[in-house]
Amino acid sequence: MTHSKEISARKRIWGWYFFDWASQPYHTLLVTFIFGPFFASVAAQYFLGTGLDEQAADARAQSMWSLGLGFIGVFIGLGAPFLGALADSSGRRIPWIFGFSLLYVVGAFGLWFMLPDGSNLWWGLCAFGLGFIGAEWALIFINSQLPSLVSNKGTGEISGSGFAFGYLGGVLALAIMLLLFVEQANGKTLIGLDPAFGFDAAAREGTRFVGPFTALWFIVFMVPYFLWVRDVPVAGAAKASVSAALASLGRSLKSLRHNTSLAAYLGSSMLYRDALNGLYSFGGVYAALVLNWEVTQIGVFGVIGAISAALFSWLGGKLDQRLGPKPVIIVAIWLLIAVCVVIVSMSREMFFGAPLAADSALPDFVFLLCGVFIGGLGGTLQAASRTLMVRHAKPEAPTESFGLYGLTGRATAFLAPTLIGLATMVSGSARLGVSPVIGLFLLGLVLLRWVKPEGDRS
Template structure:
């Protein structure tokens, strides 16, 4: 079992081996929503099959992400600060779990040709509930292990999350998702439960599946992971939390290292959010990938992501979170350039022509294979980037202030994230080219990386 130390002079709650695994299983429980709903299955279905206008659907999906990001940005710091005063985090996680689970079940009704308003509302509710729960779960981390173990814990949990997401994705692709033409899965089987791919049931089922998975696997965290005791009554906690948030925002002027880290993270996380939200639907629009192709692509990325997090955990423990994030951002920047430089018959903006012949089967063209290679860089880097960013902050604050600082951390990940999706929507709408829209992500990744390089580590040093 990992060692634990007292950071603040008061004994933190004891985290048994079960408690630590329970906390890590939160990521295992939460990840399928992001993997099969947001990124690889339901999102591309929303764009390519729910309506007859893929460009307009991409804009609608981007607008949904923008609205979610604004709500998350405004409320995460407030909720985190209130949680610091009210004490226990688990009641908050449970409350938002109810909203998330109900919303995910609602996605089942998003049949082709049905109004897009309802799935958009359900996605907004599920997204903000998922992100608010992450704020409370992350704020528990500094109390579980010693500071030098935080990076390993964070990356291991993130890798466990990708493993959970991959298992669900594999199940969907091999047992549920079928070709609309043949009606068979990639294994040549009839879809389980009699799902009809022509009406999108193979994609729509990912909402209820993610809901059930989440419900089952957050239970170890509730049962075994220690939580702080109850603090102030709710009304008093709200008033006190708002005062503390105001004080913390003013305090950031003195803690300039943390402020610089949060600004850097705000910028580069915008680019990463955009890449995760839009990457799958960009591929679906460019290559005409159906659920099976998108699913296999997602499996490849998740397999690579698991190994990336395991390797990054050792790097983080050896040389620190900052070096891990810098390496990861550099890889993401190169991958994004590669993706937007690739189209049918070429890559690297035409400097490398590619054969246009389709060899048949999955990813039959050379351009699709090039896209997958760039995707491997994304898979290897985006997990460590997020996990080590989380441990970067955990090493820079005390447990008693973790709630409000992780709330501000969520704000820094979402405060301007609507800018990435909004800029994508505007550029795509004005130019008619999703490729130009995707190119705007480079600005966020490169800008955040440049600022992070000049940020102290840990961030509370200056």
């Protein structure tokens, strides 16, 4: 173990930051701003060709994407508790992170093969799901490493800085894709170039390259993580054992009965993080289907959102350090609810019931502003949530407590996409389909009432 002592605490923290930098493009490029909207627009065109009218085709496309995300979320949620406990029983995390990194890379690379005529939509959805499972399961183990990096007092700033660094990586990756690869309707990129590497604009190869690009980005920037981060030896750790994992999971769940603040917090964060993921997953899809934006426009929206996320996360980390994470979380949720109300109340034709001129730029401007707040407040909310979890972690077994946070973070990952899918099907409107997110945020706020700012240890 001598080599692990030679790695300074500063290098370990920077190595840990690099996971955020390496993995953020899956969320920024694939879930939200390039592949998600590309999938939705391809699916909508495909369903339009089957004889559906435009609104019905849009709703069918959004339902397919949302129910697909819902199924993937169920799979992540069912596997996460067991995997976390299995890793906890052995004290080893890095081999698991390496394995899930392989899923991430294979899934992302597979998106290249989804064709723009909509003939293999299921392939695109399955490849996306495989990579997303890898990204989310790896994150469980990454988050559980936070308490071992720094003392409790420093976690707010480290958590915020990690998210900020990740968002900057997402911005840079998105800018490269928009400037050099993603083609507009005229076949040129955002700065008027042909897609790089001789990609065929007619076959949407520039846009489809987002999959291999995301995979390559991850491979390159995970190198510092694997060089500088080591598993911390755990006293009494044994070889990974299924029975030990199940016993540990059972003990953790039973202990929640006597830990009111932690139980309330896990429930609250489960709901509001799910709502936030719903917003991230459908921001770009909403822009494509409701506002008829091109992928390049959505990408610019993404750059603005990600830059604000980096700035807000960093500032949120500073506020978290001064005020504590709970007030930061409450303010962020209320502001996100206000943003959701605006989104649901707006379309190309009207704004809060008031009709708009056909050529009005108001929806575009308002949605760009919403993007600033979704990105910024989302980053702040996630960073402060990670800190509040550290305050609830048991000093004698921080990884077990923190593992539960990662597990519950995906336990209802199917909820927002499924509710959005059902609301879209029932209302027949991609705009109204986003409304269930508001209810999830409100439920999360209600449960926060029982959460102690310093955790049960206070």
